[in-house]
Amino acid sequence: MNAEIALDIQGLSKTYRNKRGIDDITLQVARGDVYGFFGPNGAGKSTVMKIIAGLIKPDRGHVRLFGHDVGDQYELAMSQAGVLIEKAEAFEYMSGRRNLELAARLYPGLPKTRIDEVLELVGLAASGREKVGHYSLGMKQRLGIACALVSKPKLLILDEPTNGLDIESMVEVRELIKRLAAQERTTFFVSSHLISEMEMICNRIGILHEGKLIREGGMAELLQESGQSLETYFVAQLRIEREGARHESAAVQYH
Template structure:
């Protein structure tokens, strides 16, 4: 499958000496790619650079063949993004939130809004004010907004963070169905490794700003009893290297 995300040598360091260093990774068409590491490992920094919300000091990001820094509009034209928590206007209904988001996409029709509401399971609640939505419903509304443009790639930062078990299952089922039925490629960050094991076909492990491992899930599970074991091995080995550096 052709690369959908190509990241090469991505570096951005902050004044506190935290950030990301020389991150190189590839997401291919059809992947559900789990990008995980502990809180503060650099996941959100990478995703903000991918979405054009932050600039790297070095390195390149290509989405669907376009360089984000040089060809931003083309790079983002078929990309849906949900970074951290969904931006929801609580005083508006779910549908009104989507109608507002749709103003950024001239080709999005009322019918498309109907479609994404159905996809995320919010059709029965579309006219209710978002203030009454649960956290899971707000995340699904954010996912619906990211789907409006009919993206080929979805970049989702911790989409199940803070959700209860039912909310996590609902979000996981929606993403797996979209990947299967609409062939949407997903890059999903998380620190919930068991959730990633249920959903992803490829993973990347990031720790202290460095990508430690990138591999297919079936391959890793042939070598290890679980992704948790893979994760702990790489994290512990990295800490040893850091300690003796």
């Protein structure tokens, strides 16, 4: 891959006490991509996201953000990344603007105009002075993305950004991602279990099943292979995986 690599994951593995986790995940995300990390609930998406964000440590493997190792060079690695893991959290008794001002204090040297820029970007310019407690779910999620954007990161890592949202709010977040990718050239690594969402916003996708990356490629390529939709392709891939697992199990029993 000749393009600048925003996210480089090599041989990432993590096993929990219940034997679930992820196994040997390797992938790369180029600058400017909107990469969809798709899989059913429990596939291991959040584990990968938390390792990328430095919230948990892997058993094996490494993660690099723009060439900086998250394990050894955490501050350098995260200096160009914004992270939103699942539900956006905010002080509901404060305004959206005040929440952003608090987030901005973590990044000395940011121009004062950045708060207004971010509010405009996420479509909250008119409601920035309202208390967050009065925001809709979609507005709260957009505020969470705004907090992740305040440092002007090159890479935004979003874990299930539309989880629990109503249809209108899902559309708001989807349009925001597409707009930021087009206008700001922000790179996105977005996880979801909603395959229709991935199909509408991503140019590349990785499919995770039971902790393993079973397929990766460009959206156009995968849709061409399926002949119909990403949903059709995913179901076909799962059947292949399950059939392979059955054959493996039968071979072990035979021997």
